[in-house]
Amino acid sequence: MMRQYLQEGDLISAEVQNVFSDGSLSLHTRSFKYGKLSQGVMLKVFPSLIKRSKTHFHDLPIGASVILGNNGFVWISPTMVNQEDNVGGFTQNLEEVVPRGTRETIGRLRNCILALAQSNVMLFDTSILYAYEESLKYNVAELLLPEAMVDVAILTQHKLNLSEYS
Numbered sequence: 001m002m003r004q005y006l007q008e009g010d011l012i013s014a015e016v017q018n019v020f021s022d023g024s025l026s027l028h029t030r031s032f033k034y035g036k037l038s039q040g041v042m043l044k045v046f047p048s049l050i051k052r053s054k055t056h057f058h059d060l061p062i063g064a065s066v067i068l069g070n071n072g073f074v075w076i077s078p079t080m081v082n083q084e085d086n087v088g089g090f091t092q093n094l095e096e097v098v099p100r101g102t103r104e105t106i107g108r109l110r111n112c113i114l115a116l117a118q119s120n121v122m123l124f125d126t127s128i129l130y131a132y133e134e135s136l137k138y139n140v141a142e143l144l145l146p147e148a149m150v151d152v153a154i155l156t157q158h159k160l161n162l163s164e165y166s
Contacts (some may be wrong), residue, residue, distance in 0.1 A: 010164050011075075012039040038058060038104050039079030039098055047072035047116040049126035051102075058125040064105050068123055078102045093138060102139055108132060111143035119153035126163075131156040 047070060050056070056068040059079050063132035067075040078098050098106075112131035113123060121127055134155040139150050 001064060004161060008147070011042065016144075036076055037077065038098075040075055041106055043070050043074050043110060043113060045074060045078075045113065045123065049117055049120065050121050051072075051122045051127075058128075060109075060125065060129060060132075062105055062109075062129075063102050064109055065107065065124070066128060074113055074123070075128060076106050076113075078106070107140045108135055108143065111140060111149075115143065115149035115152045118149055119157070121153055121157050127160060130159045134159070 016025055016027060020026070050068050050070055050072060052070070053068075056070070058066045058068070059065060063079055065077050065079045069075070080134075109128065109132060113128060113136050115135075116123055116127060116131050122133075131152050134152045135143055135148075142148050143152065
């Protein structure tokens with residue numbers, strides 16, 4: 001039954017239930033937040049930059065969701081609507097077109113996270129939102145320029161220092 005839903009090579013979000021002595025894993029994907037990942041962007045940062053939290057799944061108020069893995073993997077995707085906790089793992093309709101504005105938001109978030117990681121700023125929902133706000137003066141492609149990355153990271157760190165987060 002599981003092979004009808006997942007195959008080797010699929011990108012998934014899962015909770016590790018058990019690690020067995022032979023190195024195999026028992027994974028849990030039965031709630032809405034776990035399951036096959038699609039229509040998003042994956043990036044890798046140093047795991048030490050991911051701030052430990054009760055939850056690493058964040059639906060941001062800008063139309064995108066971020067999963068911050070303790071292993072350093074970050075998944076950015078469109079925020080899904082009609083979420084139900086009783087569904088056994090989520091899927092997305094691959095035939096549904098993600099609007100251009102949402103794709104630009106995902107790209108901007110990706111570039112902001114890379115800018116923060118390059119400057120060793122801790123990654124959590126607030127730091128990512130602050131970076132997003134600071135990045136709005138640039139277009140998405142300009143955020144890949146070294147001076148823009150440093151500018152966004154410095155302004156984000158300053159904002160974090162002024163607030164209760166650090």
